[in-house]
Amino acid sequence: METRVLKGRPIAAGIVEEVGRRAAALAGRGVQPCLAVVCVGDDPASAIYSASIERAGGGAGIDVRVVRLPAGAGTDGAARALAALAGDPLVHGIIVQQPLPRGVDPSVVDAVPAAKDVDCAAAGSLGLLARGAEVFAPCTALAVVEALAAAAVPIEGAHVVVVGRSAVVGRPLALLLLRKGDRGNATVTVCHTGTRDLATHTLRADVLVAAMGRPEAIRGDMVREGAVVVDVGVNRVEDATAEKGFRVVGDVAFQEVLGRAAVATPVPGGVGALTTAILLRNTVRAAEARARER
């Protein structure tokens, strides 16, 4: 079987284009969509990610306001900054960069109101997702759903096996896929490090999502012929031959699933390439909802 390699960048480009149109329509009504990106401390990866959000936002007509706090701001400083953004009518979406430095209680993000919580970081937003209510789902989980939709993979009625139970990917994705309606209604199995006989479960999947953060842990013989494989993993592995001394691989042994899977997403360049576009789309949705309220 020839495997269709599903790349994220073209899908992301389509989303960004749509976001740009919607942002322009809002601008015509005097509303400038704005995403606040809160960075506490100076994690280099966060800085790179913030810059890429700024760049992408600029290209789509979304104002990206990066709010930098010193690592010493503490829980109180972070909470004050979030409260100000929560109350600011000109800010439509808020995302807090992870990881937070020690000294900042991770539960500060719970203060982000659901209407602005464009990455579903707060406990209340996650609870609304679990309840099946309308809420912004986490961007990475949405990226998986978006990739499947772009490849016209049916989700409704499919048996989706998610390997990984993290609070940011595995569990929210399971909740998202279980929702009623369009792009939901899947039968979902969640596997993890405690799963006995993992291959038995993965071989049953119509759609297999790898999100456990273990380099190339899903081997070719764990994938059913004709299955759809979505790789959420981003792992650095040492590689003396690479310029930087490492290369980035997913949770799936990609070469081994080629020729077995019907569809497979690569790493890098797969679903990871979609998350920023989806963050911007959630932001423009938040701005539209806010504009409707006025």
Next chain:
Amino acid sequence: METRVLKGRPIAAGIVEEVGRRAAALAGRGVQPCLAVVCVGDDPASAIYSASIERAGGGAGIDVRVVRLPAGAGTDGAARALAALAGDPLVHGIIVQQPLPRGVDPSVVDAVPAAKDVDCAAAGSLGLLARGAEVFAPCTALAVVEALAAAAVPIEGAHVVVVGRSAVVGRPLALLLLRKGDRGNATVTVCHTGTRDLATHTLRADVLVAAMGRPEAIRGDMVREGAVVVDVGVNRVEDATAEKGFRVVGDVAFQEVLGRAAVATPVPGGVGALTTAILLRNTVRAAEARARER
């Protein structure tokens, strides 16, 4: 295979006894554990349930304070009552009886703080559960886990198939079973009305939990020989031969699983008989946590 019929009442009695000991210990330190039961309007089923909580609480040394509001209290009235209970240092647990009358926004329960949310009703509490944080899980989901533990059924590493994705049972139960550690770490599949070929999934279960609210929908031939079957369903079906004109059945065709399942819970008298005891245990835990804080 002889099926062990697992009844809830003896397990509940053990829990209530333990709660009584812990409540007495707290009382010795001047803390009277107190559960507030909020009833809005006069749903007859709620009234019966409240009375049974009062009775059980009385037997275990838990003060049960029933707060009755008229159906016309509206969202604001309910919110005010909940805010008062949330701020009352003498109240350790709060439960809001369902269903709420029309005119009361169901999201009022989101105002119950996690520390007092002894049935995990608020979105924030459910989100904490989804995140894998320490929080009171919903009593019905806990009743399933408690029944399995009482029968010494291993949960860790088991494949648990939950049929039903409701916000009060199916989804929280899946989240609870996925947590790391003791009584968690299961591999979990969630099936529902949108599942294709339900029997294929149910036949794979080590532990099958029926929670879809359809009378006797799980037939004998959908259960693997030697599986453990937990029935959460409570359905009234017409029965002209019964005194009240109906009888109560579960989601499992109980007679058909006898002789196939290793363990099965009956309806009535199975996990349903455990929920009030667990509500009281969550309340005494909340009171203990509060006493430690002082």
